[in-house]
Amino acid sequence: MQWLKEGSVLANMRQTIFLITGLKKYYMVKTGLFSKAYIKAVDGVNFHIREGETYCIVGESGSGKTTVTKMLLGLEQPTEGKIEFLGKDLAKILSNNSSAKEFRKNVQAVFQDPYSSLNPRKTVKDILEKPFKVHNSVIEEKTVVRLLEEVGLTPAKEFLPRYVHQLSGGQRQRVCIARALALKPKVVILDEPTAALDVTIKAQILNLLIDLKEKYNLTYVIISHELPLLKSIADKVSVMYAGKVVEEGPAERIFNSPKHPYTLGLLESIPPPDPKSAKSKTLPTLEGEPPSPVNPPKGCRFHPRCPYRFNLCDKLEPKEIEVFPEHRVSCHLLDKK
Amino acid sequence: MAETLLKVEDLNVEYVLREYKVNAVRNVSFYINEGECIALVGESGSGKSTVAMAVMGLLPPYAKISAKKITFDGKDILNADERLMTEIRGKDVTVIFQDPISYLNPIISVGEQIFEALMAHNPKISSNEAHAQAIELLKKVRIADPERVLKMYPFQLSGGMAQRVFIAMAISAKPKLLIADEPTTALDLTIQSQILKLLNNLRKEYNLSIILITHDLSLTSYLADRIYVMYNGQVVEEDSVEGIFSNPIHPYTKTLILSSQAIYLGEVKRLREKMATITEKVENSYTIKGCDFIRKCSNYSLECEKEPPLIECNGLKKVRCWRI
Ligand SMILES: Nc1ncnc2c1ncn2[C@@H]1O[C@H](COP(=O)(O)OP(=O)(O)OP(=O)(O)O)[C@@H](O)[C@H]1O
Ligand SMILES: Nc1ncnc2c1ncn2[C@@H]1O[C@H](COP(=O)(O)OP(=O)(O)O)[C@@H](O)[C@H]1O
Ligand code: SF4
Numbered sequence: 001m002q003w004l005k006e007g008s009v010l011a012n013m014r015q016t017i018f019l020i021t022g023l024k025k026y027y028m029v030k031t032g033l034f035s036k037a038y039i040k041a042v043d044g045v046n047f048h049i050r051e052g053e054t055y056c057i058v059g060e061s062g063s064g065k066t067t068v069t070k071m072l073l074g075l076e077q078p079t080e081g082k083i084e085f086l087g088k089d090l091a092k093i094l095s096n097n098s099s100a101k102e103f104r105k106n107v108q109a110v111f112q113d114p115y116s117s118l119n120p121r122k123t124v125k126d127i128l129e130k131p132f133k134v135h136n137s138v139i140e141e142k143t144v145v146r147l148l149e150e151v152g153l154t155p156a157k158e159f160l161p162r163y164v165h166q167l168s169g170g171q172r173q174r175v176c177i178a179r180a181l182a183l184k185p186k187v188v189i190l191d192e193p194t195a196a197l198d199v200t201i202k203a204q205i206l207n208l209l210i211d212l213k214e215k216y217n218l219t220y221v222i223i224s225h226e227l228p229l230l231k232s233i234a235d236k237v238s239v240m241y242a243g244k245v246v247e248e249g250p251a252e253r254i255f256n257s258p259k260h261p262y263t264l265g266l267l268e269s270i271p272p273p274d275p276k277s278a279k280s281k282t283l284p285t286l287e288g289e290p291p292s293p294v295n296p297p298k299g300c301r302f303h304p305r306c307p308y309r310f311n312l313c314d315k316l317e318p319k320e321i322e323v324f325p326e327h328r329v330s331c332h333l334l335d336k337k
Numbered sequence: 338m339a340e341t342l343l344k345v346e347d348l349n350v351e352y353v354l355r356e357y358k359v360n361a362v363r364n365v366s367f368y369i370n371e372g373e374c375i376a377l378v379g380e381s382g383s384g385k386s387t388v389a390m391a392v393m394g395l396l397p398p399y400a401k402i403s404a405k406k407i408t409f410d411g412k413d414i415l416n417a418d419e420r421l422m423t424e425i426r427g428k429d430v431t432v433i434f435q436d437p438i439s440y441l442n443p444i445i446s447v448g449e450q451i452f453e454a455l456m457a458h459n460p461k462i463s464s465n466e467a468h469a470q471a472i473e474l475l476k477k478v479r480i481a482d483p484e485r486v487l488k489m490y491p492f493q494l495s496g497g498m499a500q501r502v503f504i505a506m507a508i509s510a511k512p513k514l515l516i517a518d519e520p521t522t523a524l525d526l527t528i529q530s531q532i533l534k535l536l537n538n539l540r541k542e543y544n545l546s547i548i549l550i551t552h553d554l555s556l557t558s559y560l561a562d563r564i565y566v567m568y569n570g571q572v573v574e575e576d577s578v579e580g581i582f583s584n585p586i587h588p589y590t591k592t593l594i595l596s597s598q599a600i601y602l603g604e605v606k607r608l609r610e611k612m613a614t615i616t617e618k619v620e621n622s623y624t625i626k627g628c629d630f631i632r633k634c635s636n637y638s639l640e641c642e643k644e645p646p647l648i649e650c651n652g653l654k655k656v657r658c659w660r661i
């Protein structure tokens with residue numbers, strides 16, 4: 001069997017980078033003078049992210065993706081649940097100065113908006129030297145030049161003195177990626193890395209990420225609402241809906257045999273760049289909007305929009321069912337019992 | 338035979354600021370027929386929105402606009418007086434944007450804003466009538482519980498709902514032309530397809546003409562009849578949707594199509610070989626002489642240092658390239 005050879009068995013032998021269990025994040029909001037409510041941004045999710053993997057988390061806006069990122073980076077405290085990094089509790093790692101520093105070196109981030117994540121008063125050289133300064137490492141111009149070449153900004157000498165406003169959107173995102181790679185991290189977390197870019201540049205940045213990963217055996221966690229982009233790069237995909245993971249599995253399974261009605265709907269809504277295809281004439285849609293994170297629907301959170309819902313769906317929360325090795329789905333339709 | 342609704346010939350727009358000048362739009366000509374949808378496609382900064390704003394008469398005062406001709410419904414709107422312009426703008430031609438929430442007044446309820454739009458075109462409308470029409474409009478844009486939404490404020494709307502409300506206001510005066518500037522760029526996939534469907538339904542119902550402005554070529558295959566591909570302020574290729582996809586000629590159009598398809602099919606890795614014959618990075622030459630695409634084009638030769646004209650090919654196709 002193909003997957004036995006290549007997929008899960010080998011993957012299972014790889015080192016676990018992040019093990020996330022029962023993770024929740026509730027934000028409190030005041031609804032009146034004495035009343036409050038909780039926004040359930042993330043409501044009990046599990047992720048198992050292994051070394052060398054490109055792990056993608058996809059979902060509509062408000063589904064909790066960025067909140068997960070923030071908790072992985074230690075920028076937010078989980079309300080409940082546990083994050084382990086290389087077998088150690090992240091909360092413990094961060095409570096100790098030297099291990100926190102080591103973690104920050106190993107786990108880097110790239111954000112959606114290359115405009116706001118780069119300091120406009122600094123040159124490319126300053127920006128790329130900063131990580132070395134923060135970690136008291138020696139800086140050689142050679143190293144910075146190498147970094148720029150690595151991300152395709154050549155001739156590097158020409159880019160060193162430039163300010164952010166003298167770079168195009170694609171070039172800025174390349175600088176962000178170079179900065180993230182400066183300290184040779186194990187993991188790079190990318191939150192919507194290509195959302196602000198033009199189609200041709202999106203493709204270039206994806207190719208760059210693929211190359212760098214192969215070269216440095218990086219682990220990527222990519223957060224995105226652009227499902228089609230992930231097809232070229234993902235090893236694993238987790239689909240989030242209203243704070244929960246509704247389906248998770250090897251990318252090949254998610255794209256070729258999705259099982260959850262929401263995943264199906266998402267894939268169907270991708271407009272094909274081809275006027276001849278039947279889909280471009282009908283353009284299937286999934287009706288309705290994602291629910292309020294304060295009062296999510298009872299039972300299956302997707303039931304108000306689900307074309308397949310039946311009598312159980314608004315009463316009972318579906319259990320996670322493994323439909324194939326490593327491929328898990330939370331939907332009553334798949335519960336054979 | 339459908340009538341031509343809007344015709345623009347040789348439009349030029351220059352933003353003149355103290356520090357610098359930008360030739361945002363250069364020699365752009367296009368037309369749109371009644372009930373037709375055309376798409377302006379190109380990367381950010383290619384001048385798409387500037388074209389739309391010029392048609393709407395909404396350019397900032399420091400923008401210098403010139404054209405050979407702009408006619409709407411047979412009327413000259415290039416040299417129109419203020420009165421005719423206000424009559425056309427906001428009534429016969431309306432526009433929707435990428436970020437509707439920032440165009441809605443944050444402190445006024447959705448209902449009040451729709452009433453205002455209705456009153457602008459029919460000052461004598463009674464409040465009962467306005468209410469009834471507002472409900473009707475919200476139903477048209479497929480808002481499930483219009484009564485509740487009328488009482489809401491913009492910040493309480495999701496991106497998709499705000500865009501629906503904005504579309505409701507845009508169609509309140511029964512316009513002939515709707516300019517949709519990146520209408521789904523800020524929306525999720527499932528909401529994007531809902532909005533595209535809505536636009537298509539409105540188009541059929543009202544015989545509405547739509548100018549779809551987008552950087553995402555994939556959206557055009559559902560909605561558009563013809564495409565104008567823009568690069569650096571100019572139209573570099575125009576054709577029917579089928580013609581653009583099945584027979585792209587300009588190297589920039591080719592890169593757009595190959596990139597979109599590679600992303601859709603998950604084959605970005607193989608894109609590099611395919612692109613290699615079309616573009617190469619010619620770094621370190623900021624002087625753009627002749628063809629705008631010369632910095633990136635693998636196919637260029639000496640003649641490309643003269644600016645190429647838009648050359649007519651078979652059928653509807655026109656291409657701005659010497660080496661076709
Ligand atoms: N103000 C500036 N000063 C110096 N160089 C600049 C300035 N603005 C842009 N450039 C350079 O000019 C070139 C073209 O910039 P432009 O933004 O047009 O690139 P682009 O082709 O759109 O890039 P990308 O495809 O990466 O978005 C780039 O090399 C860019 O770094
Ligand atoms: N109000 C403005 N003032 C100065 N320059 C502008 C203004 N609006 C747009 N531009 C410039 O004009 C060019 C075309 O912009 P725009 O029409 O917004 O392109 P698009 O909609 O295709 O992204 C760009 O170089 C942009 O920076
Ligand atoms: S549990 Fe029911 S409502 Fe939820 S996705 Fe499955 S069929 Fe649809």
Ligand code: SF4
Pocket residue numbers: 588628629630631634635636637638641645657658659660
């Ligand atoms: S005119 Fe020359 S440089 Fe321009 S696109 Fe055509 S071949 Fe390339």
Ligand SMILES: [Mg+2]
Pocket residue numbers: 065066191192
């Ligand atoms: Mg986000």
Ligand SMILES: [Mg+2]
Pocket residue numbers: 382385386387518
């Ligand atoms: Mg624009």
